[in-house]
Amino acid sequence: MSKKIPIVCLVGPTGAGKTAASFNLCRTFNGGVINLDSRQVYRDFPIITAQPTAEEQQVCPHKLYGFLKTEDKIDVGKFMDMATDAIHTTREEGLLPMLVGGTGFYLKALLEGLAQIPRIDQSYTDDTEAEMAERGSAPMHEDLIKIDPDYAAKIHFNDSQRICRALAVYRATGKTFTWWHAQPMTPTPFRGVRLGIDVTLDELTPLLGKRIDLMLEAGAIEEAREALKHNDDPESFGWSGIGCAELYQYITGSMSLEDCKKLWLKNTRAYAKRQLTWFRKDKEIIWVKPKDFERMNQEVARFLAE
Incomplete structure (x- = not known):
């Protein structure tokens, strides 16, 4: 090595x-x-x-x-x-x-x-970002709290980029950021x-x-x-x-x-x-x-x- x-x-x-x-x-x-x-x-x-x-x-x-x-x-x-x-x-x-x-x-x-998160289809990212533009970061952060409270607690409710990324990955893979980050x-x-x-x-x-x-x-x-x-x-x-x-x-x-x-x-x-x-x-x-x-x-x- x-x-x-x-x-x-x-x-x-x-x-x-x-x-x-x-x-x-x-x-x-x-x-x-x-x-x-x-x-x-x-x-x-x-x-x-x-x-x-x-x-x-x-x-x-x-x-x-x-x-x-x-x-x-x-x-x-x-x-x-x-x-x-x-x-x-x-x-x-x-x-x-x-x-x-x-x-x-x-x-x-x-x-x-x-974390070895697989590459997700761009449509998941596009759809999540469009939803963010319509609803705003605070409601989307609330969604993330329900899905992945541990990761949601680490990021600010105005951090639209990380909120979108976490939600898009979950929607595409069925696994949370917290789960992916626990993997090798x-x-x-x-x-x-x-x-x-x-x-x-x-x-x-x-x-x-x-x-x-x-x-x-x-x-x-x-x-x-x-x-x-x-x-x-x-x-x-x-x-x-x-x-x-x-x-x-x-x-x-x-x-x-x-x-x-x-x-x-x-x-x-x-x-x-x-x-x-x-x-x-x-x-x-x-x-x-x-x-x-x-x-x-x-x-x-x-x-x-x-």
């Missing part, structure tokens, strides 16, 4: 300080950053989704940021294919691959493999050290409010208005992200800026809470304080020496 490829995974909730930590690791270990966040793939929303700036991307190579159109969707299978290519390319460049982001399911798939996974070619930025929700909340203010100062409203010129469909996948959805309501006149900011903060905090809950369940994660770069370096050095 060939030796597994070492990768460093730096995870944690939104706004926790992953970017600064990643720069430290890249400088110390000659690394290249690969996106591990499902929202930072969208081309039209670099500010709102907190993608690394052009200046930050000069620190070290960055891959898989800001390439997807607003109307396009990405799922874990597509991400796995692109991340695998990016990891190999990063190694060919003589760099250590560093996966940085807050999408826990992507981390799990990379290091533990994917596809093997993964990677081994990784998992570092988690250790912050509490109470510590994070005031930082999230300041972060939104900084995004607005950096041009988030103008960014949303420009994105609207390319795509004015609020049901598009890019617009569904936190910050994007709230700003859409503001720039189209259905919400005041004050209410937009309040809802944006509320939804960001709720998302950070879900991220923390997900990551805290992962017993493989080594928790480090945001600025404890020395500890991060020690853990990565230990991992690479194994």
Whole structure:
């Protein structure tokens, strides 16, 4: 059996300080950053989704940021294919691959493999998405609770993409996501050290409010208005992200800026809470304080020496 490829995974909730930590690791270990966040793939929303700036991307190579159109969707299978290519390319460049982001399911798939769900007929997906457009995500989430309460509890009732996927798979196969995920996974070619930025929700909340203010100062409203010129469909996948959805309501006149900011903060905090809950369940994660770069370096050095 060939030796597994070492990768460093730096995870944690939104706004926790992953970017600064990643720069430290890249400088110390000659690394290249690969996106591990499902929202930072969208081309039209670099500010709102907190993608690394052009200046930050000069620190070290960055891959898989800001390439997807607003109307396009990405799922874990597509991400796995692109991340695998990016990891190999990063190694060919003589760099250590560093996966940085807050999408826990992507981390799990990379290091533990994917459930071997068979390819389902496109008609099931199309029918489910049409039903979602007609009924909305909350009622469809209620349907999922009745069918697969364990998986439904892991996703937000506004996460239309995952709700549709779970319902379509169930309708096509007669088996729930929870059942499929309990089956043997596809093997993964990677081994990784998992570092988690250790912050509490109470510590994070005031930082999230300041972060939104900084995004607005950096041009988030103008960014949303420009994105609207390319795509004015609020049901598009890019617009569904936190910050994007709230700003859409503001720039189209259905919400005041004050209410937009309040809802944006509320939804960001709720998302950070879900991220923390997900990551805290992962017993493989080594928790480090945001600025404890020395500890991060020690853990990565230990991992690479194994």
